[in-house]
Amino acid sequence: MKPIRRLLIANRGEIAVRIIRACRALGIAPLAVYSPIDAGAPHVRLADAAWPLPADAPAESYLNIARLREIARAAGADAIHPGYGFLAENPAFAAACAAAGLIFVGPPAEVLERCGDKVHAREQIAAAGVPVLPGTGAVSDEEAVAAAGRVGYPLLIKAVGGGGGKGIHVVDSSVDLPSALRLARGEAVAAFGDPRLYLERWLPRPRHVEVQILADAHGAIVHLGERECSVQRRHQKVIEESPSPALTADLRERLGAAAVAAARAVGYVNAGTVEFLLDSDAFYCIEVNARLQVEHPVTEMVTGVDLVEAQLRIAAGEPLGLRQDEIVRRGHAVECRVGAEDPHHGFLPSLGVIEAVREPAGPGMRVDSGLAPGLPVSRYFDPLLAKVVAWGATRQVALDRMAAALDEMAVSGVRTTLPFLRWAVRDPAFRAGEYDVRFAARWDEWVNGRPPDQDAxxxxxxxxxxxxxxxxxxxxxxxxxxxxxxxxxxxxxxxxxxx
Amino acid sequence: MKYAVTGAGPDLEVEVLDPPAGPGRLRVRVHGREYDVGWSPALGSTHWWLEWDGRRQMVAIEPEGDGLGVTLAIDHLDLRVAPASPLPRKRREQGGTLQTVEVRAPMPGLLVTVEVRPGQAVGAGATVAVIEAMKMQMELRAPAAGTVREVRATGGREVSAGEVIAVLVPDGGGR
Known part of the structure; x- marks a missing residue:
């Protein structure tokens, strides 16, 4: 066991701030890095020290393994937390950290390798008796065309090295396959530096439910219940909640057991998420996300477990110290992702400089934010600005608090997804818990398909x-x-x- | 002072009356009805508190070209506002028949490729260019079938929002 004293955070935005907070609670010195446009960002000011990265493009900044390793050495860091995205699931980075004697806060390189090879991981998970969707291995364009008929349309093109919804394309017919393959490969190279793609059966109206797991280096694995993530746009989650309104007690128990089995099948260590598609009461495991998820706060709110603290303890070699029967979930939590996208103009990225911010507060509220006046919102990075999280003793109370909080929040300088979120949490179907992955598309119909409201x-x-x-x-x-x-x-x- | 507000649904005339109703309050007349309205800065240069008819709401207003983007809690309206003149407004003349269609970048980003050349015939919905921002790629498609008259940008460089990438002459759209 090797205690962590100085932690380098190889990320930006709200997640860097979140990790700094965990450091402060544990008495660890948080150390930041920043690209030029992030020089005035909150994570830079909250850390004990911060080091500049050479340029804004991700390859030069938060993906710059060589520079990050130099900074870690210069800063006297004994561990690196990658956050999510960027280098979080990069086995070469985890291996480089290990070679430099640094603790990588996440799964070991070989586990990242295993989970990152989605095709192979799926085989291992299926072998453990967990149901999976039909699909292919990594395919060339020609092989994809040949295999598509067997997988069946509509199908999904996914990046082998992917995650976070990037590089995913739905294809309805063979006519659209070549152009979709080209776009998906372009995105896969841009986002992950890996052009490999695979095909997977696409369910038209599933619910997306995932299970949080924690696994220590000594073989203990527990799950912390599920998160319902069916409100998605462009395969990016926008609203998540826990517990899922779609699960019966029996289904919940089976899903939790399947998640633990899947994690064990890939030899998982640290905090991770097992993603499932739910089609009425059948579920299929789609992948293991070997990182801290954006939506981790909803689990923290209902379990009371600080997942970043757990990550740091596990990475330092400590045993979990938490049995499955000690994990008690209480009440209901919901998270809304506020992004710099214009919901009234096709969710196009809205770039600019943050002029002013008004963040909500109140009973049961939590805001994880990377916003500050003067912060540029650039095309280089993800549009996520802040996460608004509400907890309530019941789902009803949590949603009421969320609706009020979203009305309270305002961002000046860029357009945000706040209007969409306000609509969603008031929608009768959403309020009733009756929604699936097609829910968010109804916004477009709602916005475009009605006469202007006289009052508005x-x-x-x-x-x-x-x-x-x-x-x-x-x-x-x-x-x-x-x-x-x-x-x-x-x-x-x-x-x-x-x- | 009277303002003509146009752009969404029926045109409206909003008259701001003197004197104001009181500290922080104004009087406006719309559709012949007078309202006592609260109006004060809420956030930055864009957000305002608007209070009328017993309800207080935050409104974001951003100039957009020669119009205003007005965002309420959920709704967004693109409006134009101008001092109402007693003379009939001159309608801006259309520059003859529409002969070309511009394909513009909808957002700032990296232009990955331009897929067409001048003189090339394209079908409606054909890919004209691919643009990338925030790690997402997006195809710019031809809004109508026609012939490429001009290509103004090349792949591999940054483009700004609204920048013209290519100009098309739609089939039957002029000579």
Whole structure:
């Protein structure tokens, strides 16, 4: 066992901030890195020290293994946490850390290798008696065309080295296969540096349910229950909750046992997630995500387990110290991902500089955020800005708190997915727990397929006119109505004038 | 002061009346009805508190070209606002018949490839170019069948939002 004293965090944004918080709670010194545009980012200011990376492009910054290793040495780090994305599931990086005598906070290189080879991992998981979907191994374009008929349309093209929804394409017919293969290969190279693709049967309306597991280096494995992740856009999760409204107690138990079996089949160590597709009461394991998931907070909220702390302890060689029957889940948690995408214009990335932020708070609320005024939102990185998490004793209470929190939140400088999230958590089908992976697509129908709401139109028209009026005649507002007026009054009062 | 608000549904005339209703409050007249409205800055240069008819809401307003993008809690409207003039507004003349269609980058990013050459015939929905941002690739497709008149960008370079990538002459769309 080797205690961690100085942890280098090879990531940015909200997850770097999250890991820094775990370090502070454990008395570990958090050390940050940053690309040039992230120089003023919250994770840089919250860490004990921060080192610059040469350029913004991911290959030069948060994927730059050689530079990160140099920084780790210069910083006297004894461990590296990769967060999610970037190098989190890169076996070469885990091996490079081990070779340099650094603890990699995640599974060992050989486990990453095993889980990263999705095709091989699926075979091992199937051999352990866990149901999987039909599919192929890594295929060339010609082989894909030949195998597609056997897998059956519609099918999914997925990146062998993939994760996080990148490089995934749904293909409805053989006509679309060649162009989809080309796009998927381009994305796979850009995102993972690995052009290999495979095909998998696609279920039209499944639910996406995943199970959090923790495994120590001494053979103990427990699961921390499921997360329902069926609200997705472009195969990216946007809302997650735990427990899943779709599971019966019996199904939940079988899913948990299957997740532990799958983790054991690939020799898993550290925190991981076993993903399943649920088709009424049949489930299929699709992959093991060998990292901390973006949506880990919902599990933390219902179990009370700090997953980053668990990761650090496991990485240091400590035994789990947690038996399956000691994991008690309480209440309901939901997470909404706030991203820099414009939901009214096809969810196009919205780039710019954050001008100001208003984050929600209150009973049962948690906000994991990488937002700060002045932060550039660039095309180089993922659009995720912040995660709003609500806990309640019941699902109803958690969703009510979430709806209020989303109304409270505001970001100035870029467009965000907040309007979509506000719509989703109020949608009757979502409220009833009756939704699947096609749910989010209903937003487009809702936005485009109805006459403009009279109340909204009137509010918008009045606002537009007042905005124009304010621009033309700034003096029209009485001074006391403005923030400046309040501030001046406060200043005068604090000086004791007139008392 | 009267403002003409156009762009979404029926045109509206919003009159901001003098004097204001009180501290931080304005009076507006819409559809012949007068409202007492609260209006104050909420966040940054974009977000405002709007309170009328007993309800307070945050509204984001961003200039967009020569219009305004107005975002309420869930809804978004693209509006134009101008001081209402008693004279009938001059309609902007259309520049003759529509003869070309521009394929523009919908977002800033890396132009991965341009798949067409000048003179090439393309079908509706054909891939014109591939653009990448935030690790996602997106195909720009021909909005109509036609002939490529001009290619203004090359693969491998950064493009800005709205930048013209290629110009097409739609079939039957001019000479």
């Amino acid at each position: 139109l009137l509010s918008a028209a009045i606002a537009a006119a007042l905005w124009a009026h304010h621009r033309h005649r700034r003096t029209v507002l009485p001074r006391t109505a403005t923030a400046d007026g309040w501030r001046r009054t406060a200043r005068i009062e604090s000086l004791g004038e007139g008392s």
